[in-house]
């Protein structure tokens with residue numbers, strides 16, 4: 001696996017002469033945020049050696065290197081999920097690549113179902129902690145040049161970045177909530193019983209990504225900010241059946257709001 005990361009890194013490095021400071025992963029329907037970037041390079045995943053590609057509607061599958069408010073960034077327009085048939089190790093490979101390219105902080109965004117009563121469609125929830133129901137991406141032989149065998153997870157979502165996100169939200173006039181994200185494997189949405197279980201174990205929002213990416217980033221010593229966009233009430237809590245199309249539609253409605261927030265956070269985080 002580590003050789004594969006290095007191979008993909010070499011083929012990316014060959015194509016791109018750019019050192020991003022911050023990496024951003026765009027979740028379902030949020031890809032349009034990349035349109036607000038002053039783009040310098042755009043690299044489709046399938047043009048890179050050994051790179052898993054994104055097969056999901058609403059995820060375009062490319063790295064965009066460029067500037068947000070003059071801060072050099074790399075954006076994953078489209079992520080790779082465990083449920084697409086990739087191993088957890090493969091699913092986090094693009095995140096590892098962004099870190100190899102030099103990013104010091106990661107902003108991971110996703111669409112999620114709201115479990116806590118006050119988390120409604122259209123809300124943004126900053127992730128304070130996570131529960132992962134997916135096998136760890138660190139299973140397998142460790143390469144100590146990447147990180148420790150047993151990384152500490154007591155502050156997986158960096159407190160400093162969360163403080164910055166609160167400040168950025170206040171500046172953007174956005175009411176931002178906070179809570180615990182739980183990652184199920186997907187691709188099916190959860191059952192109402194599973195959502196009740198998730199609530200009982202302390203989860204506030206549910207999705208199919210992000211936690212394993214955070215684990216890979218923490219492994220490599222990189223700070224993470226997680227932002228969940230609540231695209232629906234979790235199964236059994238709302239009055240509608242869930243569909244990916246609706247998730248994308250709701251996401252589109254908040255792209256501008258989230259884009260402003262991310263721009264503010266990027267500026268604050270780059271000054272640290």
Ligand code: HPA
Pocket residue numbers: 111112113114189190206207208231232233234235242247
């Ligand atoms: N469950 C899992 N993933 C999701 C949801 C959900 O309700 N909404 C958006 N992504």
